[in-house]
Amino acid sequence: MTINLIGTGNVAWHLANQLAKIPTCTLQQIAGRSPEKEGDFKSFAGEIVTINALQPATITIIAVSDDVIENVSTLIPYQDTLVVHTSGSITIEAIAQNRKGVFYPLQSFSKNDTIDFTNIPMCIEATTQEDLEILQQLAMLFSTKVYHIDSHQRKQAHLAAVFVNNFTNHCYTIAQELCDTHQIPFELLHALVGKTAQKAIDHSPSEVQTGPAKRNDTKVINEHLNMLQQEDHKSIYQTLTASIIAHYGKEL
Amino acid sequence: MTINLIGTGNVAWHLANQLAKIPTCTLQQIAGRSPEKEGDFKSFAGEIVTINALQPATITIIAVSDDVIENVSTLIPYQDTLVVHTSGSITIEAIAQNRKGVFYPLQSFSKNDTIDFTNIPMCIEATTQEDLEILQQLAMLFSTKVYHIDSHQRKQAHLAAVFVNNFTNHCYTIAQELCDTHQIPFELLHALVGKTAQKAIDHSPSEVQTGPAKRNDTKVINEHLNMLQQEDHKSIYQTLTASIIAHYGKEL
Numbered sequence: 108m109t110i111n112l113i114g115t116g117n118v119a120w121h122l123a124n125q126l127a128k129i130p131t132c133t134l135q136q137i138a139g140r141s142p143e144k145e146g147d148f149k150s151f152a153g154e155i156v157t158i159n160a161l162q163p164a165t166i167t168i169i170a171v172s173d174d175v176i177e178n179v180s181t182l183i184p185y186q187d188t189l190v191v192h193t194s195g196s197i198t199i200e201a202i203a204q205n206r207k208g209v210f211y212p213l214q215s216f217s218k219n220d221t222i223d224f225t226n227i228p229m230c231i232e233a234t235t236q237e238d239l240e241i242l243q244q245l246a247m248l249f250s251t252k253v254y255h256i257d258s259h260q261r262k263q264a265h266l267a268a269v270f271v272n273n274f275t276n277h278c279y280t281i282a283q284e285l286c287d288t289h290q291i292p293f294e295l296l297h298a299l300v301g302k303t304a305q306k307a308i309d310h311s312p313s314e315v316q317t318g319p320a321k322r323n324d325t326k327v328i329n330e331h332l333n334m335l336q337q338e339d340h341k342s343i344y345q346t347l348t349a350s351i352i353a354h355y356g357k358e359l
Numbered sequence: 360m361t362i363n364l365i366g367t368g369n370v371a372w373h374l375a376n377q378l379a380k381i382p383t384c385t386l387q388q389i390a391g392r393s394p395e396k397e398g399d400f401k402s403f404a405g406e407i408v409t410i411n412a413l414q415p416a417t418i419t420i421i422a423v424s425d426d427v428i429e430n431v432s433t434l435i436p437y438q439d440t441l442v443v444h445t446s447g448s449i450t451i452e453a454i455a456q457n458r459k460g461v462f463y464p465l466q467s468f469s470k471n472d473t474i475d476f477t478n479i480p481m482c483i484e485a486t487t488q489e490d491l492e493i494l495q496q497l498a499m500l501f502s503t504k505v506y507h508i509d510s511h512q513r514k515q516a517h518l519a520a521v522f523v524n525n526f527t528n529h530c531y532t533i534a535q536e537l538c539d540t541h542q543i544p545f546e547l548l549h550a551l552v553g554k555t556a557q558k559a560i561d562h563s564p565s566e567v568q569t570g571p572a573k574r575n576d577t578k579v580i581n582e583h584l585n586m587l588q589q590e591d592h593k594s595i596y597q598t599l600t601a602s603i604i605a606h607y608g609k610e611l
Contacts, residue, residue: 273570
């Protein structure tokens with residue numbers, strides 16, 4: 108199986124790094140518009156080429172920003188091979204080629220992050236059974252968790268991922284700011300960060316909700332609102348508290 | 360060291376369960392108003408007594424709801440021994456006794472939860488150095504992480520814990536609802552839940568923020584808002600997104 112990779116960002120780097128470890132895959136060429144990134148990718152492919160220099164491969168993976176996927180796909184100088192993108196929120200139809208697919212690793216990729224793909228869910232989609240099987244083969248070389256998810260479900264999963272990753276991480280950031288302001292080490296909260304995540308994995312999160320909002324403890328809620336000094340922190344506290352009260356009030 | 364425990368709720372149960380494992384501590388008596396809980400506590404103490412039947416102990420731990428701590432402390436039929444409560448948000452002054460303290464395990468305790476105290480931060484406070492040392496001894500029998508935190512800092516830490524635990528868990532709950540609505544298994548997001556928490560522990564959370572709000576990607580943000588059907592989910596999305604944009608916009 109030969110792979111062409113288009114893109115030189117975080118996702119492209121982590122995919123190239125993983126592909127280099129898989130003996131049954133050949134990372135044939137890497138294309139991108141950032142020749143200054145060549146150093147980062149040198150160990151995976153000799154040089155970064157322009158898209159029009161790509162030669163046909165079994166699968167061409169477009170790992171670029173959402174807003175240029177469609178345009179990039181039209182620049183690929185061959186037809187009749189499988190072309191996939193790696194985005195959570197872009198439909199499969201964005202690919203101009205006749206054989207199209209999606210290869211979406213559901214994870215947040217930061218720079219300098221060590222990624223173990225083994226447990227990362229790989230969400231795949233294709234328009235024919237044959238192409239789905241090719242993608243399935245590739246996905247199983249990355250991870251033990253492969254899901255067939257259509258474009259509609261993938262968009263929803265991506266939205267859910269925003270709540271699970273982006274929004275929880277911002278809650279951590281606010282907690283760290285509160286700690287910093289009052290000379291409390293943020294490590295005091297590390298065990299709770301880990302435990303909260305583990306409980307949500309081991310149970311249904313709604314079964315393990317606790318705290319003043321769940322108890323509708325107006326006294327503590329008002330005290331907390333008075334303690335918060337930033338208006339956006341107050342708004343987040345109020346909005347999430349109102350939603351928790353509405354959610355669990357319904358259950359009574 | 361002898362311990363009296365007042366309360367028969369989750370925190371009291373987990374404390375009793377841990378105290379029963381420590382050979383150098385004697386759990387002398389348990390007091391509470393819920394004789395029907397006697398079965399749950401039978402292995403730790405013969406019977407649940409009323410508060411006025413308590414005999415003096417080295418430390419008396421009041422593990423009851425925040426709003427009755429003060430009143431309960433006035434009912435203890437002895438003076439001149441150390442009396443502590445276990446609350447994150449109540450000041451040390453709520454204890455009526457002359458020797459007062461706080462013994463606050465910073466963790467969220469659910470029913471039927473298995474608790475390993477070893478890594479749970481124990482926040483302790485007392486009014487004299489002698490009492491602080493007694494509490495320090497007890498705390499070190501529970502955990503390797505003991506923090507001297509005053510009442511002001513403890514309130515702030517408790518507020519930060521609401522963000523880290525209650526609010527993130529509600530974000531997980533919303534993600535699960537989105538998955539359920541669109542026939543996506545929530546386990547698809549389990550790896551991301553774990554990874555997000557681990558990254559916040561390994562790095563400063565603000566360094567690893569990703570997503571459409573961080574990028575100020577208006578197109579994806581508007582698409583997500585259109586996809587959300589519940590008004591409270593929309594409000595949470597908007598409020599957190601605005602705060603993330605404001606936070607990282609400032610940095611540019």
